[in-house]
Every structure is written in structure tokens, then in C-alpha cells.
Amino acid sequence: MYNFIIIFFFLLLGLTLQHIKGFPISIYKFLNKVVIYLCLPAIALYYIPKIDISRDILFPIGVAWIAFGGSYLIFSFLGKYFGWSRKLIGCLIITAGLGNTSFLGYPIIEALYGKEGLKTAILVDQPGSFVILSTFAILVAAVYSKGKPNGREIIKKIVFFPPFIAFLVACLLNFLSYDFHDFVQFIFKNTATVMTPLAMLSVGLQLQFDSKSKHWKFLGLGLLYKLIVTPAFIYLLYVVILRQHSKAIEVAVMQSAMAPMITASILATSYGLKPKLSSMMIGYGIPLSFITLSIWYLIIKF
Secondary structure, eight states: OHHHHHHHHHHHHHHHHTTSTTOOTTHHHHHHHHIIIIIHHHHHHHHGGGOOOOGGGHHHHHHHHHHHHHHHHHHHHHHHHHTOOHHHHHHHHHHHHSBOTTTTHHHHHHHHHHHHHHHHHHHHIIIIIIHHHHTHHHHHHHHHTSSSOOHHHHHHHHHTOHHHHHHHHHHHHHHTTOOOOHHHHHHHHHHHHTHHHHHHHHHHHHOOOOTTOTTHHHHHHHHHIIIIIHHHHHHIIIIIISOOOSHHHHHHHHHHTSOBOHHHHHHHHHTTSOHHHHHHHHHHHHHHHHHHHHHHHHHHHO
């Protein structure tokens, strides 16, 4: 419940600050940099060294990869067919392809499935969503933010992307079965906790409720894919086709139904990929997801 209060409080705070005369709205750019270059690396360095590697983790990890791969295939096809701009295509691939599997996912899963469920939720998030955000999402952002992408420049952006560097270091620590000193872990954990308020404040500062916005149709398509199509496909694949029945699979399906990832929106905005639409995917997606998540939970338990 605390996470939900934080999310909506800072979202509303950002919306309120927009209407205060003289307030520097552009501060959201600074907040975005803090989230991407400080908070995300801290998350990787805290959680990834603690993950137990086994065959059982493939299903949870696969959720994020399937979702992002489907997003890329669908929106790149639709974009080419209907002649959408590259920035619009890139925005939808990233914001609809990555779910909020941590700051929404963790508290929701823990409330529904307890500590054991939380272990599965972390597997969906860290080796799944977080790795994609640090690699393929920035690749898509770099490619679709420019008309003629430079391969060397894109590789350079990925390799020197702080969350990606942190991910590689964290994986090495996991392989060596080594973790940081408790005090260092304390710093990482507390740095990670400021990510949600900063990210939601940034979204609130950018979110515009414009009934005449040209983005409504694309918002609908993005949320349809994220909240309905993705969990439906994961459910059909894991439960119906592969006949997997366990709490871990239930958690995987629920994680696939989470609202769009906050930091994915920030990444898209940082690369100029339709900032208003990116913010709308978060601003409308989060409250709407509480309804769709309830429906998916009933379907899973039926």
C-alpha cells in the first residue's frame, strides 16, 4: 500500500507543480538523469548478485523477453504499414513492451502471494525487464530517435550506459558468488528506493490531459497490448499450451499484466521519442492496470 501512495502522491505533485507560476518544469530532465544514471545501477548491484541460477527461472525470465519481442514485432509492423514516424514506433515498442515489474509488481505480488511470490517477481524483473531496459531498449531508443542510426555510436551508448555496466558487474558478482559489504548494500538499497518518487514526479511534470491530443489512438493501442494482449499470450503459452500450473507461473502471468514501466517512459523521453505519449502511457496505464490486474487475478484463480 505504501508504494501505491507514493506513486499517486508524486504523480499528483508533478501535475500540481505544472500550474505553479515560475516553477522550472524542465527540472524533469534532471530527475530523469538521476533515475537512469544513479537509481538503476543501484538496483542492479543490489538485487542481481542475490539471484539463484537454476532451470526453474526460465519461465519467469521469459515473460519480459516475450513481451518486448512481441512489442517490437507488432509495432514495427504496424508502423511500417500505416506510415508512422520512427519516433512514434520507438516510443510504443519501449513503453508497451516493458512492464512495471518492480515498483508496482513487487508490492502487488507480495500482497497476493507472499514472500515466495516476491522471489519469482524479482526473477521477472531483474534478469528480464531490467536487462532488456539496459540493452535492447536503449538500442531501440537510439535507432528510432534518428533517421540514419550509426552502428558504432549505438554500441558505444549501450556499452557506456551506466545501468548496463552495473548489470555486467552484478552478473560477474553473481557468477563468483560474491556480494558487497552490508554497508554498501545498504547504500544501494536506499538509493534504489528514491527511484519511484523521482520517476513519478518527472512523469507528473510532463503529463498533459489534452482531450484533443493526437496521441489518444496510440495510447489505446499501447495499453491494449500491455494490459490485455501480453498477459493473454503468456497465459495461453504457459498455462494452456505448456500446461504449467504453479504459484510461480501465476506470478509470471500477473507480472506480465503490470502497467508500463516508469523508467521505460523516462528512457523514451530522454531520447525524444514522443515524450507526451510516453508520459500518457504511465499516467493512464497505472490507474487502469488496477482494474485489469484484478480481472487477470480472477481468471488465473478460476
